[in-house]
Amino acid sequence: MGLEVVSGEEMYHLAERLYPICRSITGNGVRETLNILQEIVPLELHEVPTGTSIFDWTVPKEWNIRDAYVRNMQGEKLIAFDRCNLHVVNYSTPISATVSLQELKAHTHTLPDHPQWIPYRTSYYKEDWGFCMSHDQLQSLPDGDYQVSIDASLENGSLTYGECLLPGDTADEILISTHVCHPSLANDNLSGVAVAAFLARHLRQCNRRYSYRFLFIPGTIGSIAWLALNEPITGSIRHGVVLSGVGDRGSITYKRSRRGNAEVDRAFHHVLDARGGQVIEFHPYGYDERQFCSPGFDLPVGCMMRTPFGQYPEYHTSADNLSFISRESLQDSFIVCTEVLSVIEDNRVYVNQNPKCEPQLGRRGLYRSVGGETHSRETEMALLWVLNLSDGTQSLLDIAERSGCRFRSIRDAAERLIECGLLAAA
Amino acid sequence: MGLEVVSGEEMYHLAERLYPICRSITGNGVRETLNILQEIVPLELHEVPTGTSIFDWTVPKEWNIRDAYVRNMQGEKLIAFDRCNLHVVNYSTPISATVSLQELKAHTHTLPDHPQWIPYRTSYYKEDWGFCMSHDQLQSLPDGDYQVSIDASLENGSLTYGECLLPGDTADEILISTHVCHPSLANDNLSGVAVAAFLARHLRQCNRRYSYRFLFIPGTIGSIAWLALNEPITGSIRHGVVLSGVGDRGSITYKRSRRGNAEVDRAFHHVLDARGGQVIEFHPYGYDERQFCSPGFDLPVGCMMRTPFGQYPEYHTSADNLSFISRESLQDSFIVCTEVLSVIEDNRVYVNQNPKCEPQLGRRGLYRSVGGETHSRETEMALLWVLNLSDGTQSLLDIAERSGCRFRSIRDAAERLIECGLLAAA
């Protein structure tokens, strides 16, 4: 699988275009987002009607919002949805009323510890209306009445998601999933959307051993819907990763799948061990790996982030904006993905065709001719390791792990040995 | 299993009453001790006749002592059994003679490193007479003759032990054993006797999944006798602990069973990991776990102590007296036992009834309704862990270990999930 350089600039530009859209778990924001992604990679769009039963859940009513504001009695707009869509609690029911400051406060969320930031809040499953604003602004509001208006609808409709399948040499699949339900938040989740979209575009141009399935879905309810409607497909998923929060300036974090030591877990560990980056254990909280790793599925799906969610104060606030993510981080995340996928694509089991004693590498041009030097060269060591361990039980990643050699060196050694007939597929 | 507060005062008071009695592996001292214990918990008393074959051993003659002294030729009592029963080597043969200082010294044990303490010594299986005294006192004896007298008997009789079975919902048993053969020594073994007796009283009042068998037995020969006479019962013992030295001011030490990772070992590890306290590996020296863990039985029985025996200088000396143990330590030991038993009682395997994707906890009142906050609450995490791992192969303790949550949180989460039908017994 060749490495195409996708520029961080392209991914950042996509995030910029998507940033102003007010997304939610249903509604036109997601549709608008997926339409823009179609420019990068062809997506199949799915609409799952309100009321559809999906395991323990039901697809909710579709939410759409046109405008919202808070005005003082002088008619001055203090809070305006069109300035920042985080101002409205996502999934707010419509309202148009005059309320006291006290009642407004009861429906308002702020962040006292970060008094200038606006929090991001949702109320998907409890019908209510609410606003979010900076703590400073709330504090500055004088006693009195306020006009509040949320021009939104919560009606039967559907849940929308996008899917892209890139067939490979086998029907075995690698699943790459990212959520598309957050409004104006850059790291969570536009960074994941951007990296996933360009990864799909990149992989379309590559030879693929595995088939790749990309999902652009609303968080939680979207993955539950997909799993409920596509259960037979899950048997083909061999590896997978959820991408989320891959644009901030922190280093890479990979969270293992529930299985703990699946091939995708080991591939990430191998790549991050060399590049820097941490691998953390599975826990059943986070993104859609919660659903993919539920015990009835137990899919080998981990989650790649940079700074783990919830460990940066900007998380789920207006400070997770376009300046919080960087072109370099987006590009670095993209490259880590391609490196890990390259390990998985090339990780096979071979058998040494000359298992009794070492073969004579010298006459095949694989070994120096003058003996007596202190050290074997690194490429020679990789050849020796592949020959020594390729007994039909150990994959190239097994060999890389035991030898301490880079996977790439081991794979290159295997290729050279295959060329001269010393190694063959198991 | 509810937690009743047993006061350290009650246990300490029991130790005080038992302290003056001269116990040994047979004889009236044990009988008197068990009679006092009957006031706290009903005991079945067993008498195993001298000469009974018990595996490689034979029940020895019964030893009883009435009085003993060493007098100088002026008739002055230098050593008096009624002042401290440690003065006589336990199981001494009777003697009444005038001996030289040299001969007296040959039959006397002292502790030169702790010249004011009297050692505790036994001679169960080699018939001999002997005295123990402080090194200072021995040094102060002038040359000359001494009158020595030990008014003891060593005759056919029996070995006595007490047993209490508290039936539970199942015939599977938890064994709690403590030795009752030491004379005036407080930590070793009155602390164990006191904690075991009050634990039995406490458990009588609880609902019990397991049956509990308490043994109050002479060390070594007593556990050998019990095992020999009750071999068929051992097949029902699922967990067990030997209590000894649980009254000193050190922190808790748990020694693993021979199996090394039995459920009782893991339960102690889990509880001590949170409370403080050390877990040490099994070794075949110590208390009656030596017999329970002999390879022909290999029972899952560990040993709970505070400071490990032999690691405090007062061990097996007159300095292991009532001031060496504390009410607080007795109570703390009691509480650790109840916590560990609570883990074992409640450690079951459940099955998530909604294993495909997470169930919707919100509509069951198990999850906050406003989304977007940084962290899940601890109780929510416990719910998610139980749901995620309850696939029919993992017990609540397995889940607590993997999640890092306290067992209690995991058990409470399981109870809430059972209530709303999301979890069921495996």
Add this chain to the structure above:
Amino acid sequence: MGLEVVSGEEMYHLAERLYPICRSITGNGVRETLNILQEIVPLELHEVPTGTSIFDWTVPKEWNIRDAYVRNMQGEKLIAFDRCNLHVVNYSTPISATVSLQELKAHTHTLPDHPQWIPYRTSYYKEDWGFCMSHDQLQSLPDGDYQVSIDASLENGSLTYGECLLPGDTADEILISTHVCHPSLANDNLSGVAVAAFLARHLRQCNRRYSYRFLFIPGTIGSIAWLALNEPITGSIRHGVVLSGVGDRGSITYKRSRRGNAEVDRAFHHVLDARGGQVIEFHPYGYDERQFCSPGFDLPVGCMMRTPFGQYPEYHTSADNLSFISRESLQDSFIVCTEVLSVIEDNRVYVNQNPKCEPQLGRRGLYRSVGGETHSRETEMALLWVLNLSDGTQSLLDIAERSGCRFRSIRDAAERLIECGLLAAA
């Protein structure tokens, strides 16, 4: 197996005698070496004809050298083979010619980082001629022509190796192999030759449970030849070690077999853990363990060295001379070998004949008669461990590892228990 003291002096003296001989992978140098070894231990000499197919390899032509020099045009001998046999690239083709300084340099190896040392270089499988000299000497050569002469022959003949089989109580074998193909290099490989030869002499005088097979073979091609010609024998090899570089002043290094935790690996680990010395993981570069551990054989054969090869600058240079090795190190290496072999010889599985509860050790004289002391004696602990763990699944080495006791204590305890009928072979 008793311990005979072989003096480092004897081994050092053997190395001194063998040092001047110009060995290679074939030729009279090896024959002369093996003839000298015959004085110490009877060897069966084998000649494998040039052209014999041995797996992927072919036995090469036999190389013999009589003389070689480089002269300036004044007839002055600048380089003389009879002063140091490292001056000629091992396996050089014959030449007699006048060459320019430039051409001479193209055929000359030096060590710029160690300008006074002569490197050791070989060209077994690429026919070429060459010289090795100190970098200082090469730098001092003035421009001009030089007479070069290598009076060598490369002709059909045979590869020679020596073998010594010491039959034991069973046909199961312990393989001890060392290479004999290096010319005037002391640590690599005369130290290994000396220790192996005296180890064979020592073992001839011992009772042997295992049969011992000693191989004195040219490196790589020799072990490949032996394996190819003796494949059926390899099924009897239960343990093995390659000896190389065991005379320098560094501490012992043992490199594990490919299996990683074979009995020989564990025995070395146990011995070195107590004595000091490091155990390193297997890697497929080094000495003849590369062949013994190739995947088609995967024999439990490790490699014992002192300083690992290639980690001392003198390696494969004229500085690896007789002053680089010491009598003390040779003797220490010999003793480590005998200790490890003693562990392997005595490592058996026994069964406690009294598995239910402890047997009464006291009446068998195996336990102190006065009880109450703080600690069990070390010999008592070993007895208790052997009794506790000898359930028919655990060997004495398993017991030593788990208990932390020395193997010797465990073995002595087992012997005492066998004597009194408490333990029997599994």
